[in-house]
Amino acid sequence: MAVFGKLKISILTVTMTTLVGCATVADVAGYNTAALNEDAAKSYSQVVSKASSQGAVDRTSSTAVRVNRVFNRLRPYADRANATSVPLDWQLTVIRSSELNAWAMPGGKMVVYTGIVEKLNLNDAEIAAIIGHEMTHALQEHSKKDAGQKILTGLALQLGGAAIQSKTGLSADSIGMLSDLGIDKPFSRSQESQADAGGLHLMSQAGYNPEAAISVWKKMEAVNGRSNAVVTLMSTHPNSQQRINKIQALLPEVTPIYQAAAKAPNGK
Structure with missing residues (x-):
């Protein structure tokens, strides 16, 4: 564990000394928003x-x-929350599939698979939790930040990899795995938490009860049984x-927003 800890610190140190900002690095490398x-x-x-051709x-x-x-x-509400440099051209396609998934691409292009709605028997508020979550990924430009993070991680490994190998005898593949666990995956888990929080705000503003986000993950937990330490360590997502x-910690912040929206003349 001591060697692994020192390796993680070494990689992080090199990365942080290079770090200007993941989104800025992505811009410089040509991964700009547009x-x-x-x-x-x-x-x-x-x-x-392709999905259309398959019916x-x-x-x-x-x-x-x-x-x-x-x-x-x-x-x-997603349009109002857009702080990127360009308007988002939101589009959503529902694809008939048994997959329990939904996703968003940069620029607001989204897919929801029918499996996640039908297998989990989601109500409208629970659907709103999922859509709000995916919208937040686009609003926060997480794909762009991922691009910048990967560039920085690659640079860190180029700078520090040879020195680490000479001192430890670990292979390049082992060092890459440590970087993945020590930098990339925690970064992605923080994005998922950020998307959860942003989704809570969006659904609350639209008049959907934010407590529905909890029931979504309870249903997902029942289906996947993913709540264990090993899976959490290796996953880019926090466990359920x-x-x-x-x-639950965010509910006191967003519940008044939901209550105000629900009382509005067009609230539902």
Whole structure:
């Protein structure tokens, strides 16, 4: 454990001395907001086109209607929260699949799979928790920050890898694994927590009870059984109980927002 701890500190030290800001590094390397959004739009079009050719794009089922209704109700609040340098062209496609998943690309291109709604028997507020979470990934430009982080991590390994290998005898693959566990994955877990928090604010502003975010993860926990230390260490996502604890801590902050929205003339 002592060797592993020292290696982690060495990698982090090199990275931090180089660090100016992950998003700034991404900009310099050509991963700027406009370029990422444009590339994502092309990739998204290909994904939707392929799903359409397979008859998997769902526009008419009750699930698709509900998902789009929730999406459209959240969208104005997501637009208000946009602090990126360009407007987001929000698009959502519902794809019929058993997969328990939803995702967002840079620029606001989103997919929700019917499996996550139907297998978890989600109500509208729970759908809002998932959509708000994914919207926050786009609003916070997490893909752009990931690009910058990977550039910095690669540079750190180039600068420090040879010295670490000479002192420890570890292979380059071992050092790469340590970097993944010590830098990249905790960074991604922090993004997931940030997306949870942003999603709570969006759904509350739209008049959806933020407590529904807790029930989503309880349902996910029941299906996946992911709440154990080994899985958490190796995963880019916090385990379900960790997420629930953090969401519960944020409820006093977002519940008044929800209550005010629910009392508004058009609140639901």
